[in-house]
Amino acid sequence: MKIYNFAAGPAMLPKEVMLKAQEEFVNFQGSGSGVMELSHRGKYFQPVIDHAEANIRELLGLSDDFVVMFIQGGASMQFAMIPMNLLNGGTADYVDSGVWGAKAAKEAKLYGTANIAASSKESKYDHIPAQSEWKLTPGAAYLHITSNNTVAGTQYQTLPEAPAGVPLIADMSSDIMSRVFDANKFGLFYAGAQKNLGPSGVALVVMKKELAERTSDKVPTMLRYSTYIENGSMFNTPPTFAIYMLGLVTDWVKAKGGVAAMEEINNAKAAKLYAFLDDSSFFKSPVAKADRSRMNVVFRTPSDELDAKFVAEAKAAGLTDLKGHRLVGGCRASIYNAMPMEGVEALVEFMKKFELENK
């Protein structure tokens, strides 16, 4: 049976990438060792990390003003590192559009003031707070947003602008490289790799180089951005295999036509699923139409019992991991770059059948 994995992350990776990594798993480029057995200081690994960085720079169109860092600890570690490095007792604005953004704001309170500029928490994060209603702090240290909300299933359709002089910071864990965006409007953006970029165990952090100067001497070595900049992300042993996989995944994105091509197919995949949801009188999307995520499509049947039945029967049919996040329940289909259109078509066919049988 063909299996499609709709997990929210760690998530499916492109089959071609997985097969290539498997093929050279025990013998990378004739070295006699697998990538994960090779010294990060040796002749094989430096080109691997350089290649991953070059791919990222090319795919995201990064100028030399930006540094590219590979840091352990996932996006959650960035929730702490951002204020540790950039807040210094000042005030930062956070737009609270989901549970992950709220977690980010919580960490900032340890290093200064986290102003919640806007929040959709009261309506269970069913929309992105309208930019016209954000209450921004003049001269804020930065403005933090979450570009796509993995749990609630919402996404900024247009990325905002920060006021002049205020660095815009975005957690892009669940939609990086899924659509074209202008990196130049950001001071910093970051993403845990395990959705669109590779396996878990590494986060990509892209930052305007000049921001590194803000960090105080009181920040530990491994938590300072400057440590990663000055040592090419190799002050200590980096997560070498995860970075290698990130290189392979970005090779695949390039071969498929780059981020613009990803965006086109992602739009088509999401459109197919939302069109079905809009037509259905059984399945429903709980989020505002204008803010629907093209990465995490959240939906519900008429009852919790039918949600559970749907998830179980879908799994038996080879459509796995459709359960909603444990905080909100319901169902969720994560359709990142690596999910082919065939997977979405198979899901829609199954949903049609389930609706007929259970209406």
Next chain:
Amino acid sequence: MKIYNFAAGPAMLPKEVMLKAQEEFVNFQGSGSGVMELSHRGKYFQPVIDHAEANIRELLGLSDDFVVMFIQGGASMQFAMIPMNLLNGGTADYVDSGVWGAKAAKEAKLYGTANIAASSKESKYDHIPAQSEWKLTPGAAYLHITSNNTVAGTQYQTLPEAPAGVPLIADMSSDIMSRVFDANKFGLFYAGAQKNLGPSGVALVVMKKELAERTSDKVPTMLRYSTYIENGSMFNTPPTFAIYMLGLVTDWVKAKGGVAAMEEINNAKAAKLYAFLDDSSFFKSPVAKADRSRMNVVFRTPSDELDAKFVAEAKAAGLTDLKGHRLVGGCRASIYNAMPMEGVEALVEFMKKFELENK
């Protein structure tokens, strides 16, 4: 040509482990997905992390007083997390037996006083400071040692005792699971996985549970030990593939007879190499005989030029990564658990030949 990789870390892993991971790389237990594509909250991964922890508990003989944590950032992140969680403005004693221990002490200064209880820095870390000469602080927050010094090639032959009431902390990155030791004498010990446990990207941290109570509210979530304890190391997405590999490596250690069996073969491997060095009038070990490492055997030829020639010719003969650490030069053979006796025998044969040709 048979290749033996003597890298100091990331280092070679047992061949059986690499082949098993390769075999199930794209389809773990019939799930249709590779381990790295599976949700950490799903039914496949929880048993993987539970299994790794159970293996570690069994192999190290850990009582229920200890918690086992899997944390990203390597041993270097522990250099910061230990004082962040346990120092609280007090004084900690550090024994400075190598560059990594010195780095650990440096981070502690951000959170209190780091007393260098003893140091062998002036003699280029060629020995472990004698325990009789340590200047310990009464009532210290903890006593920190480095059980094996990867760069200098020294190792505690007998692990010390801390004064009553002072937690003993050890960085065991390069010798954990290589010899039997009594975990009960420690408050905390930790190890980056990439030498004896698995690939880079995860550190094993074992701690007496009661120490978690020391952490102040000012420590960020991802840097608090309690976060890992309360969430089974899954507050956020853990480095799933690295933890899976750690499970496979510890399966292999168990199949080979456990830590006592590892110690026996490690002793035989090191004895073979040191016996040759002692007999040679060409190769020399720069470290004190009483403190020689059984994991990282450091040696030199009569000149820097011959060191370089040796490393290059050994590599051409399939004996790779014998260059000493960039801070000290010379040569180094890292012979962790996964290096078979055959690799050490091949190295000694090659050294004999090189000596004859270059004396």
